[in-house]
Amino acid sequence: MTSEQKDTLAIRISRALADRIISGAIEPGTRLRQDHVAAEFGASHVPVREAFQRLEAQGLAVSEPRRGVRVAAFDLREVREVAEMRAALEVLALRHAAPHLTRAILEQAEEATRAGDKSLDVRSWEDANRRFHTLILAPCAMPRLLAAIDDLHATSARFLFAAWRSEWEARTDHDHRAILSALRAGQIDAAAATLARHVQWIGTKPVRTSSGGTREAFSIVG
Amino acid sequence: MTSEQKDTLAIRISRALADRIISGAIEPGTRLRQDHVAAEFGASHVPVREAFQRLEAQGLAVSEPRRGVRVAAFDLREVREVAEMRAALEVLALRHAAPHLTRAILEQAEEATRAGDKSLDVRSWEDANRRFHTLILAPCAMPRLLAAIDDLHATSARFLFAAWRSEWEARTDHDHRAILSALRAGQIDAAAATLARHVQWIGTKPVRTSSGGTREAFSIVG
DNA sequence: TGGATGCAAATTATCTATAATTTATGCATC
DNA sequence: GATGCATAAATTATAGATAATTTGCATCCA
Structure with a gap:
């Protein structure tokens, strides 16, 4: 075996x-x-x-x-490209998934968010993050779309791991929570808009470490 | 050789x-x-x-x-899925390409549209159609995005050829012209909206033949 | 007699091993 | 110092061996 x-x-x-x-x-x-x-x-x-x-x-x-x-080499330009593709496709997936989202699924997604907030290293944060996105998008039942998103997610993850090599500070994911509460309230447009902004952020904003210095890394919260 | x-x-x-x-x-x-x-x-x-x-x-x-x-088998559901993915991604590509579109490129795209209108068979129409989309999207300079669109286009073409086996009637492509004039006027949003609608039509509308009967085929003008 | 089950043969995919091109490298020579 | 040939390494392609699946047929049970 x-x-x-x-x-x-x-x-x-x-x-x-x-x-x-x-x-x-x-x-x-x-x-x-x-x-x-x-x-x-x-x-x-x-x-x-x-x-x-x-x-x-x-x-x-x-x-x-x-x-x-x-x-494959990847520069910031490709990361941005992938982020924009993800935003476009994930919004599409969310709009189709929304009608099929059950209370149980949203609860699982909330649990994934909590797990992400408590993560002590990049790897487990990424696992939880991926779980969140998969949970709310999978019900769209569009296999080709989901496969495409998955491949893009892999490239995002490469960037994530490259930028945060060892250090990792816990954070609270406000975007995920905002998306979930919008979905619960039936506000699809708001949820989609937040999701798009959330994913597009990848690779755009320089970020400050707790030590005060500006890293040459970038905000990655997709 | x-x-x-x-x-x-x-x-x-x-x-x-x-x-x-x-x-x-x-x-x-x-x-x-x-x-x-x-x-x-x-x-x-x-x-x-x-x-x-x-x-x-x-x-x-x-x-x-x-x-x-x-x-691969493909049913109407997958064709619709691909159409929506194309719409989302082509709109993204167009928004990035728009600032780099020159008068010369738009002229070539217009020429491609004319060639499509004059086509006597599906194959040459599809060639011209593809040329049109490639011309206005390529300047976005996002290789991964363009490659993804290309693969999706292939599936659309499969559907096109399957639906129109032998018969083909010339038509005037109003959408292409509308997109071009919007681009010339610098109205990116309008161009993007028309493009999205244009591509999303694929596989949605039953179409009437000149003989008057309703085909079991579908409108394909992507 | 109709149908299901099990075995055997053939077909097909998968993998290993070997050969043939092509590209890179180093050294000698001009 | 540059050019060209020879050698070495790595990729691409071929042929043969192995393993799995399907198919056909026979047998057995209802």
């Missing part, structure tokens, strides 16, 4: 690599050499190549024909 | 298959058997598998592990 034997090797390898890329364990620009990866996973290079294709489709890797594949 | 020797075999195969799927030459649900495709292209099955991965990422094929890959 390695890990979900039903999945194909390529899928498992791509998941493992995606996790490393997102968490920042592999630096942007690093070459992914198929032989090395193949050796590490005890496989041959064919499933590795297929894993690379998947990563490229997710925007986590870029490949130049005959010159190999590298971990 | 076969066809761009610089591209990899997998890429060429995936392009050829994508074209067939979009044009409807291969029916939805058809199994894509790697050995057959490999034999046809005179290649082995490994590049074929990589081509399949690409098609899956574009949403043109679906694969079940260990059970092969089939041409």
